[in-house]
Amino acid sequence: MQLTRQTANQRTDHVYDVLVVGGGAAGLSAGIYLQRSLLSTLIIDKGKARSSWVQELHNYLGLPPDTPGREVLKQGKTHYLSLEGEHLNGYVEDVTDEGETFAVRVRIGRTNPTYTVFRSRYLIAASGIIDHLPQLNNMQNVFEYAGHNLHVCLICDGYEMRDKRAGVFGSSESSLEAAFPLGWFTPYITVFTNGEFEVSSEFRHRLTQHGYRLVEQPIKQFLGENHQMSGVELADGSIEELDAGLVSMGSKYHADYLKNIDLEYEGGNLITDKVNRTSHPRIFAIGDLKVGMNQVVIAAADGAIAATQIWREIRRREGSRRSPIAINQAKERFNEAVLMKV
Numbered sequence: 001m002q003l004t005r006q007t008a009n010q011r012t013d014h015v016y017d018v019l020v021v022g023g024g025a026a027g028l029s030a031g032i033y034l035q036r037s038l039l040s041t042l043i044i045d046k047g048k049a050r051s052s053w054v055q056e057l058h059n060y061l062g063l064p065p066d067t068p069g070r071e072v073l074k075q076g077k078t079h080y081l082s083l084e085g086e087h088l089n090g091y092v093e094d095v096t097d098e099g100e101t102f103a104v105r106v107r108i109g110r111t112n113p114t115y116t117v118f119r120s121r122y123l124i125a126a127s128g129i130i131d132h133l134p135q136l137n138n139m140q141n142v143f144e145y146a147g148h149n150l151h152v153c154l155i156c157d158g159y160e161m162r163d164k165r166a167g168v169f170g171s172s173e174s175s176l177e178a179a180f181p182l183g184w185f186t187p188y189i190t191v192f193t194n195g196e197f198e199v200s201s202e203f204r205h206r207l208t209q210h211g212y213r214l215v216e217q218p219i220k221q222f223l224g225e226n227h228q229m230s231g232v233e234l235a236d237g238s239i240e241e242l243d244a245g246l247v248s249m250g251s252k253y254h255a256d257y258l259k260n261i262d263l264e265y266e267g268g269n270l271i272t273d274k275v276n277r278t279s280h281p282r283i284f285a286i287g288d289l290k291v292g293m294n295q296v297v298i299a300a301a302d303g304a305i306a307a308t309q310i311w312r313e314i315r316r317r318e319g320s321r322r323s324p325i326a327i328n329q330a331k332e333r334f335n336e337a338v339l340m341k342v
């Protein structure tokens with residue numbers, strides 16, 4: 001069921017088995033597994049999942065390589081709702097550990113927002129990350145190409161850049177390191193500092209050794225049409241022609257709502273064990289937010305692993321979820337079937 005601002009208030013007395021923060025590939029996958037384990041689940045999602053930027057999901061087994069990420073999200077959400085999972089468009093502001101349960105405070109709506117507190121026994125953090133992009137005066141110019149041939153993920157799109165003239169856009173010398181693994185796919189690499197930081201003589205030397213060019217002038221704008229970037233215009237009006245780009249500027253990690261809970265991080269990523277449990281016994285982290293590989297296939301698998309572990313734990317504690325009446329009816333049907341065979 002898709003909850004609304006009104007119906008959300010009717011669910012504040014209910015204790016969900018699991019509340020999932022984030023309805024991207026990881027959260028939806030977890031939701032499907034949780035609902036199929038007869039657990040009660042609420043997914044809260046603020047929208048604009050990273051997967052919705054994916055114009056073509058090139059590497060997911062069984063899907064045509066031109067499948068848009070938003071199609072995967074659409075199918076995933078329909079599937080989850082068909083299993084009677086609950087979903088709310090909202091922003092999780094904070095989480096309080098109450099011992100047996102979590103109190104999850106959610107802002108609903110951007111204009112005239114309302115606030116609702118939901119409760120759950122487990123929490124899955126599936127809220128992902130978002131990539132930093134080059135900061136130009138006209139950001140619309142950046143959004144025009146980002147996710148098309150201005151890529152952000154080498155594992156996803158290195159193949160798309162093979163033998164092409166590729167620009168690497170960094171925010172620090174260390175972020176420009178991405179040029180070297182990109183060299184596996186193409187030798188035609190130009191790295192850009194956008195005039196924002198200095199590059200050491202050692203780094204310059206390494207670039208020269210690899211035959212990569214360095215451009216240190218500020219970027220005025222990206223050039224191109226139909227979402228296909230064809231180069232950059234620099235501050236002095238000169239043009240660098242390119243066929244593709246790789247933005248390597250780090251990410252924002254969506255974990256602010258966990259600030260009141262003491263969890264272990266590596267950089268901005270949550271550290272988890274092999275069942276995707278964080279350092280808190282009832283908080284799991286899946287997808288891009290946890291340490292690991294940022295891929296849709298991993299996010300989906302993470303969801304399956306965390307959900308199945310939570311089901312195991314609840315099942316071991318409770319034994320059965322079905323009402324005594326339902327169990328008796330099932331036994332009677334079984335006995336009748338056995339008698340008919342005799």
Ligand SMILES: Cc1cc2nc3c(=O)[nH]c(=O)nc-3n(C[C@H](O)[C@H](O)[C@H](O)COP(=O)(O)OP(=O)(O)OC[C@H]3O[C@@H](n4cnc5c(N)ncnc54)[C@H](O)[C@@H]3O)c2cc1C
Nearest residue numbers: 022024025026046049050051092128156287288294295296
């Ligand atoms: C341009 C691009 C191309 C890519 N190409 C590929 C590819 O070809 N193949 C591949 O496997 N992967 C690709 N990826 C990577 C892939 O998109 C991610 O690994 C995947 O989307 C991660 O899924 P997720 O569920 O962890 O995060 P997301 O999909 O980002 O979902 C997280 C959700 O949580 C929500 N959220 C965050 N904070 C809150 C909050 N406080 N309250 C409520 N909701 C919140 C977010 O809005 C978002 O909807 C690509 C990524 C990009 C950006």
